[in-house]
Amino acid sequence: MSAIPSTACVVIIGGGAVGASCLFHLGKAGWRDCLLLERNELTAGSTWHAAGNVPTFSASWSIMNMQRYSTELYRGLAAAVDYPMNYHVTGSVRLAHTRERMQEFERARGMGLAQGMDLEILAPGDLPERYPFVETHDLKGALYDPNDGDIDPAQLTQALAKGARDLGQRIERFCPVTGIRREGGEWVVETPKGEVRAEYVVNAAGYYARRVSEMFLPFGGRLIPMNVMSHQYLLFEEVPEVKAWSEEVGHKLPLLRDVDSSYYLRQEKFGFNLGPYERNCRAHWTGSSDPMPEDFSFQLYPDDLERLEWHIEDAMARVPLLAEAGLSKVINGPIPYMPDGNPLIGPMPGVPNAFEACVFTFGIAQGGGAGKVLAEWVTEGQTEWDMWSCDPRRFTGFADEAYAMEKGMEIYGHEYAIHFPHHIWPAGRDRKLSTLHSRLKDAGAVFAPYNGWERAAWFARPGDDTSEEASLTWDRAGPWEGAVRAECEAVRDGCGLIAISGFTRLKVSGAGARAHVDRLTASRLPRPGRVGLAYFPDARGRILTEMSVFPHSDEELTLITAAVAQWHDRDVLLKDLPEDITVTDHSDEWECVLVTGPRARDVLASLVAGHDLSTPWLTFSTEGTVAGRDCTLARVSFAGELGWEIHCRPEDAPAIWDAVTAAGAKPFGMFALDALRIEKGYRAWKGDLSTDYSLVEAGLERFIDFDKSAGFPGREALAKEASAGPAKRAVGLVIDAGSADAPYMALIWKDGDLVGETTSGAWGYRVGASLAIGMIRADLAAPGTEVEVDIFGEMRAARVAEMPFWDADNERLRA
Template structure:
């Protein structure tokens, strides 16, 4: 094996479409000293049996970016690397049966237009002009995507592999990785042909990714489903039509019936996503196989009978076709259906690009994203939707199986803003869960923690069906209004289990932390918001920083940011400093409203005259508590932090004192309403690496006098050149629906920005949008329009001050 590489800069484990794309994009970035290891032939896993559809459609902005990039790459890849590829850009027709489905389509059309794609909505009559063989009598319309189509997965993989080789990268087939070990700052990847020493390892092992992850001490949140699709023989009418017009039929998706139907040569390929689906390799009598290369599961068509009959009623020509072949192969799923692309949590110089449910349409973009993570340490688009750190370790095997089956069975489901999926629930409960549930709390999970979303009153419809609407005035609306009014007029209490909480100590902690954030550190006894930027000045995360002593800090951040923020801090941590994660030891209540001090005075031993942005230790009902004088609701208030074991007695004492004064529990929906009225940003919505600190309107959190902080040079250059777009607050005459994430802002026929949050503010009685607007238009009083489900609604730019209590008098009371 004299020619076998003994060292490389990067080793990729797995030779499917994603692994090959990662190698291709690393080489394209100039990192040609990279090796891909494949245990069998390239494509031996899920790539081999994939249907090869290449949609750009997604309700996720980042995944749409990734899939759009893939489609663009594939159109020119064959010519670029001189490899023949069967890539049919046929377009697609995505059928809608309801008003709500058409609203989803119109939202995606707006997003796609902003990304430069020419998506369109078809009326039922227009559908026939694109697809003459379909029955349309019960449809409300369709989405047409001219860029959709299908590709040969094996040819795609080989083309990417050829391109990577041409640039100098290496591929070792029939060479399984058998383990890894850490040797100093290097990884050593073990194979039957010898060891390879490298700087960086990438797990691109598809449905074997969990087994590979174990070598790194990691239990990947994933499971494996079987997906079947059926191939049908030639249909004379299809052949005649195709020869006459010179192209294939568009790919048809009946998403409300949950299947795709694609022309395959002159026959059909039918692929359902059935509700009565099947997981594999999850029980002792169905163990994970050592090798499943180029293998399939036995046919299991009984589960698909309804979908087959429905497809035949939708396209009657299908009834004439003879079934020639059934493909039933494994597809990996994460608990939310999105892949894992990015840093391997807790493991240095290791990355993941695996667990792709739609690996063919995402492979091109995934390779780009992975290469950016490896070579630059950051990605062009904010890719939190696929970041492995969005999972934090509570996702056990049972959870992964239940959520994976739920996602598969609802693959085409609409993700309504107030709907909560039922599987995998009650993983982490607040210490007062029983108390909030008894008060009518309707829960939703945040990093596995069940939090009250809203409190139902007698007669409120709490069924899942009631949540399936885009309309603002669902059953929660009046309940949330009452919760917000209680916070405004008396006081509200919000149970917030799961805050991420880190303690930073050690000589030099203050100097180190000052270099990590853009702004100033608080003095001892005070706290403040801090923003962490990357080298390009983009917003990485937001934390509350409380200074306990000169060299001791508590950092508090979002529940969902636990793994992300801990990793960020540890990655940059200076020698001699200690960072400890205390997230699971504490719980929090927000007590807020004009009567908050009066209520707290009855139960707390503390100095309640201390001002805004201070913190102190006190007692409530004999329990030690940490009181922080802040409120995300924008009213007089405190965060009451207590150890989990003490939280029930603290809650009971506050409720007993406050109820006679009008204290009411409130939930996350009300908090969302309250915070948009104050212009407070939410992480991974308003605050993301899609925007710089200056674009985010966070100038007051930048200390330009500091000699050094990450991103300073980039932000100084941006400030000098002029910020192209800036954070804005809009009041929108929005009709019946609040604008979804990434609704576009229009001015005189041009798209000039986008919304990052939209919700109804009950204290000000208006729909509010937070977002990014072209800088020259970001002036109070400017009239713009916001596109909501395909319709433009008038909106007005507000002053750079909160809509509610602009002088912060109530907050500082």
């Protein structure tokens, strides 16, 4: 047994397509001293039995970027590394049975156009020209993607591996990792062939990623919340008509996806490959009765075709030629799933200098882009595209093994489902219930999860349809619309009350705590007793996050941020942390209730003791009570009205809720809050605020203190951009929107030119209009500029408007 190198800059654990791509892209970034360890042969995991489809389509902007990059890389890879590959760019046709599916296709077509791809909407009558064997009688239309296709997964992996070796990288096969430890600020990776000391380690172990994550538990890690699904696809024998057609036209049929029936159908040589995603799906290796084997390399599960009967029959009805083909082979192999179906790419939560590039459900399609993203994380500490959709820190401590199983089964069974903006998925619920949960439920709350916490999305009235099916729409006028309107009007005209459970609360303590935070943010920190928004940029000046800062002294600050940002923003504050300063998480120790509206002071007046309700906007007090319960009272309101956040202990929240509602406050939910915050031009994290945009582009210059003596990340880049002027500017838009408001990444047009995109949108019930926040070409950012917004394929007239749309001078906030 030959020895392996004793040192490496980066060790990658796992030799599938993703691991090989990571190694290759680290080499392309100029890092040569990297080592990949594979327990068996390259491709021995999910890669070897993968179907090899390579779509660009995604409902996620970032994942579409990643998949688009893969197709671009693969087209030139064989020549670039001098390794032959079978890569067939056939195009694809996605079928739509419903108006809602066509709306999804229109949105994807727009995103693709913004990324330089020419996706095309087809009418049913256009289909026979693209796919002559398909039945079209019950279809609404289709989406054609010219860049879709299929590739040989093993050849792809070997080509990436050769390219990596040519760049000086090292691959060691038949070398399992048996342990990991940390010594002197370095990783020591243990194998039967010896130990390797490395600065960085990457978990790219595919469906074994959870087992590898166990090795990092002693160093602050967590078990990856994933499960492994059985996925089957069927290979059919040659069909003479397919052969004759292919030989006549000189290419294969496009890949056909009947997404509403949940399967793909691909030409395989002159036969077919049928891959369903069935609702009655099956997970493997689920516990002590079904343990994960030590090595499942190049193995498959037994056939289980009964589950697929409906899909097979439906496919044969859609493409009758399929019924004439004989079944030649069934592939039934393990596919890893995260609870949302997206992979893990980025920093390993809680562990220094460790990264993840694993749990890829579509590793072949995403592998090229994943390698690029992972290499950027390692070598630069930041990525070209905002990749929160794949960030390992998006699932926090609530995501245990049971949750991963429930959600993985749900995602697999709905692999091609439309993700509607107000649809609330039912699996994996009730992970975290606040002490107010029963009261919200009694008031008619329809709940939605936020980082595991159940919050009220809206409050149903008698007769409102709360069924899941009723929420499957892109339109504004869902069953919630009347309730949300009434909730917004209650906040506008009287007093509203919302429970915002699960806010992330991070305390920075120790001598120099304020100075440490000051070095990380571009903003001027408020003095003790005041509340301020602080923006944290990366080295390019792009927006990492936004936090509300509550300074108690120079030695202690509390920072409050989005629930889902819990682990992400912890890492922001831990960056370059001095030894005598601590960052502690107190998120579970507090509850937050927002009381807001023009009557908020009247409602609270008889309930407050010790707190002064006449203090100015953006102040807070820690000494006093509401309804006899100790609490912190902060004069802020994300709804944009006179209001106070009440921060209290969870056990005190029910008494406060009861007293405030008895005094006349009306409950409202997160759907209403979203509409209210857009009217005020307040931004949402990882929509309006992301690393896709800089602080200057986002119009947040008033929060940048360029004169700070401490400096901050990205200052030079932001100063240069502010001086020269940004290419894009954040603007408000008032849209003649029809039945649906602008979704994230709806395209903005001017005289036939693509000039920007929306980042969020909603109906503004206080101003009576459809509103959006968008990023537009800077020369068009002046209020009054007339543009068009593509909303699900309809070009809707819009005009640029000043933000905020409501209470522009903040008179109501300051009342």
